Amino acid sequence: MQIDQLYQEIILDHYKHPHGRGLREPYSAEVHHVNPTCGDEITLRVAVDGEKVTDISFAGQGCSISQASASVLHELLTGRTVGDALAAHASFTELMQGKGQIEPDEEILGDGIAFAGVAKYPARVKCALLAWMALKDALVRSVEVSDGNKG
Amino acid sequence: MQIDQLYQEIILDHYKHPHGRGLREPYSAEVHHVNPTCGDEITLRVAVDGEKVTDISFAGQGCSISQASASVLHELLTGRTVGDALAAHASFTELMQGKGQIEPDEEILGDGIAFAGVAKYPARVKCALLAWMALKDALVRSVEVSDGNKG
Amino acid sequence: MTTLTIPDGMPQYSEEPRLDVARIRQDFPILSREVNGHPLVYLDSANTSQKPQSVIDAISEHYAMHNANVARSVHTLGTESTEAYEGARATVARFINAPRPEEVVFTKNATEAINLVAHSLASRLGPGDEIVISEMEHHSNIVPWQLLCERTGATLRWFGLTESGRLDESNVEELINERTKLVSIVHTSNVLGTINATARITERVREVGALLMLDCSQTVPHRGFDVVDYDVDFIAFTGHKMLGPTGIGVLWGRYELLADMPPFQGGGSMIETVRMTGTTYAAPPARFEAGTPPIAQAVGLGAAVDYLEAIGMDAIAWHEKELTAYALDALDTVKGLRIAGPKVPVGRGATISFSLDGIHPHDVGQVLDSLGVQVRVGHHCAKPVCERYGVPALTRASFYLYTTTEEVDALVRGLEQVKRMFG
């Protein structure tokens, strides 16, 4: 296994020039996730308006994989629907848990397909998933909040 | 190593026909000792008059080695001085811890020399020592009591 | 020999699964040893089992080729080691039909597994609360609850035993009541051999909303155990009794219960984040595995489960049942021998404890050892059972998949020799 299958150009690009970094207002929910094995952390905010994810912003510390993952996620999902975001989350999670046996779907994952190689490095899967887990958590909370507002 | 080096005739005799068994009055001290690995127990009383051990009586449950050991001890030390008893205790303990390398002294140990073979069976050394440990404990306590009485 | 017919209403064996003892014995290097000039006759498997070469090799191979710490490294050796460790967890989970591998907590032995649960209850227990055990327990399922009750003021209660060596369930309704917080019972007794029927107890536990723990240390090695089928909350068992290494045990618990439990020991790997001023904890099983875990031991235990499954637990259970029937008959011919525990080969495992009139178990064991026959003597870490049946100590012969009828014969011949010496 060559190391550049893991560190694809796209990942290094997103890492060196992250998109969406910095915590922004307004937001519907903020979450803080930690990867206890390595200490990587992310604070992630989503702003949801009706069905639409209007912003995803984040701050944190971590390796190229976790930082690039957050950047990709921002770029891919800002402006899409909550349903799209959850579908992408499911697809990305499946890809990561597939031990390198799953073909990624570019339609759904965009630049996220560059992470296919990560699935072969079990120790790094958690890095790639950190932002995505935070996203799902934040989405669930915003929906709860807006349901609460309705109720 | 033949099993009959462990179970010498003398040991089996003392086991089948124990001397001094049964708890008797009067006594200067009573102790209760347990071998936690196997559950053997002994209650032992000594009667001390001045320097003289006037009686050693005991009750308990245990294997041939521990029962025979108590019987031998009764026979050997009743009527002797506290000093003799402590010397015999020291000599017997040394014999048991000698891993079969020590020549027992019949002058001091009497029938106790039959236990020489036990020293080669580490698991049984505690059985042979149970009564002797109890004896020492009881002697120390009687001396304390009588010192207390004096004081 | 009694023909084995299992009464209606007891679990039946649809066919008779067979195993080839002679071939199995070749997998266990120690079985070709001599002891005191006689071939080794190892009848102490309830104390600890022997290990097949495949388990020994799995451990050596791990140290020689894949050794690294787990869950802490991104490097290749660390990844291999972590996969081996977590793979063993998945293997064990599958073996006991656990819904999730995260429900399997690796401890150092069964004793630690029980202490862990007892400890976790401390903050929720107080005077008026009750814990129920039985008179048949191993010390490891008594002392942790005594310590817990001392600390919290809760009350320890217990099932008594019938003359024939079974749980006395006559007062189950009163014993398990609204005050009961947890019932912890041995599933197979390490002294009497009794396999306890748990249906009535489980039902009552559910009625009053208590928790049920089973000490399966003597069950899992010999017939496996299905945690779903038995509808329990926790079970404990131990690696070294099931062909695995020393230094590893298992606590299985329902995930939602584990997730709700405070940590037991603190340290590396069980944390989420640590500040000098306070710490948050990882999810199970990590929360309960403080410090470097028994990595190579988990690998060895995984190999042991693989070995057991390759032979087949049904075949092992059936082999032991036949052997027990044979042994009960054979021991019946020894005059002055009294068996403590069920005298029929149903509802019991392959562990037979007995006394010989007027001869202390130590002496029995010593003479048998001089003939190469290894049995355990003493209180078997279960003094209350001994006390219940009025004996200070017992001699115990216990069998496993590698035990033969010839070894039972050697035991019986040995006992005759014992009687000649001490009779």
Place this chain on the structure above:
Amino acid sequence: MTTLTIPDGMPQYSEEPRLDVARIRQDFPILSREVNGHPLVYLDSANTSQKPQSVIDAISEHYAMHNANVARSVHTLGTESTEAYEGARATVARFINAPRPEEVVFTKNATEAINLVAHSLASRLGPGDEIVISEMEHHSNIVPWQLLCERTGATLRWFGLTESGRLDESNVEELINERTKLVSIVHTSNVLGTINATARITERVREVGALLMLDCSQTVPHRGFDVVDYDVDFIAFTGHKMLGPTGIGVLWGRYELLADMPPFQGGGSMIETVRMTGTTYAAPPARFEAGTPPIAQAVGLGAAVDYLEAIGMDAIAWHEKELTAYALDALDTVKGLRIAGPKVPVGRGATISFSLDGIHPHDVGQVLDSLGVQVRVGHHCAKPVCERYGVPALTRASFYLYTTTEEVDALVRGLEQVKRMFG
């Protein structure tokens, strides 16, 4: 390379004891492995050490020929196993110059050893009492004390660290005072490499009548430790970091202190007598070794100590010192690399943690791994140290008796490669 002159006042080496690295490496089967097409360069010994063939063989041989449970049998196998287990205890005791073998308690790892002591203090501690640790501790020497303080209302206090990575002892008089019940400090830091001077702390501890525990997990493997010479009350260390197996650790404590401590876990082997209504406990060390102990692991640890002693702890310490001096110089040539901890090869062990400007340790570790170089990255189970020096994570290279200067070169070459990719 800097010439190694040890300043006056620091311990001097009377001669330079030598070891033959090339020959030593042949004893470690894993060192001939390849990783990702490159020869294995194992620089993660502070996480866990590799095992020589003699240790692997001792464990296999035990299982294959002498396996039985300990302290419970009169049979030959049980006796052999007990002698092997207690023999290992005596070996370990001699290695740390313990006055009595009974002062050596076998636990499952260093973490359990520390938890055991923390637990034993629970009944004697209350609000107003203080426990003192440091900011340099491994989580295993933080969390047990946090849990203890939570349970008892006692207060946890700690030494800060100086910029150069040493204990800040400036407030020792105030920090350790009449309220202090126990001070527990790491002897060699697993992150910074610092070896803490303990004289002032010991003196102050004795003045106020507190107890002193040292976490020697990173000391015993590399230079041994003399418990009498250091005048301590407890030390903890762990088998797998000193060429021994996983699944075993050691608590050493002064006998009179151990004899006065309540049990930690309850179960088999730690009792004197058990009744349903109450239990009395065995003397140390048995009191603290509930359940079947890590028997084969103790045998393996004994073999590890034998191996270390045959090489000689002085030779090992000197080899590591030279290697550390070499590595500190070599790493100094890597631009953007900052070392956390002492930058001189005195008063420190062979563990070097560092950060590379702007590159996350995960990425450093991953690229190094692709070159066969195994280093640890992350918080090293010591988050407060990382926080103290303002880094979320570090890369750590750690050496042992089998490490060579060529391996240090491979590390440095690898770091240049990392910089090319992420620079």
